[in-house]
Amino acid sequence: MSWKLGVGLLLGLAIGFGCRWLGIPVPAPPVLVGASLVVAMTSGYLLADNFIAAHPARHRHDCGGPSGDTKEPRT
Amino acid sequence: MMELLVGPVLALAIGAGCRLLDIPLPAPPKLQGALLVLAMTVGYLLGDHLLG
Numbered sequence: 708m709s710w711k712l713g714v715g716l717l718l719g720l721a722i723g724f725g726c727r728w729l730g731i732p733v734p735a736p737p738v739l740v741g742a743s744l745v746v747a748m749t750s751g752y753l754l755a756d757n758f759i760a761a762h763p764a765r766h767r768h769d770c771g772g773p774s775g776d777t778k779e780p781r782t
Numbered sequence: 783m784m785e786l787l788v789g790p791v792l793a794l795a796i797g798a799g800c801r802l803l804d805i806p807l808p809a810p811p812k813l814q815g816a817l818l819v820l821a822m823t824v825g826y827l828l829g830d831h832l833l834g
Contacts (some may be wrong), residue, residue: 712814719818722826728833735822740786742823744793748809749816751797759801 726733736742764770800807810816 712817714799715818716821719791719821720796720825720828723822723827724829726822727829728793733822733826735819735826736827738805739823742805742820744789745809745819746813746816747790747793748797748800748807749811749813750798750813751794752807752809753797753813755790755798758798766790778792 723733723735736745742782797807797809799805810819
């Protein structure tokens with residue numbers, strides 16, 4: 708764990724504590740289950756990202772470009 | 783108890799679907815950002831516990 712992530716987590720803790728102390732709405736779900744769902748959504752996004760990176764499109768050259776021509780260079 | 787199982791599975795599916803369909807994710811796209819959200823919630827709950 709890098710020190711930047713550690714500082715960020717401490718800052719997040721301080722922001723959450725300060726919001727509760729000052730009575731300000733916290734910019735995160737105020738329930739632990741909600742925050743865990745945010746982490747789960749990000750995990751699903753990253754898992755799909757890894758899947759896509761490991762499985763590149765094999766028939767991309769068959770796909771048409773903006774004009775429908777399969778040999779048209781893509782921008 | 784069932785909701786606690788359905789929730790994370792649904793959240794994982796939403797995250798994966800957003801990436802596969804190239805839709806903006808309603809959460810930070812980096813794990814560090816999601817952990818910051820979690821840290822804010824933990825700090826809020828900690829303050830709630832300590833302050834009353």
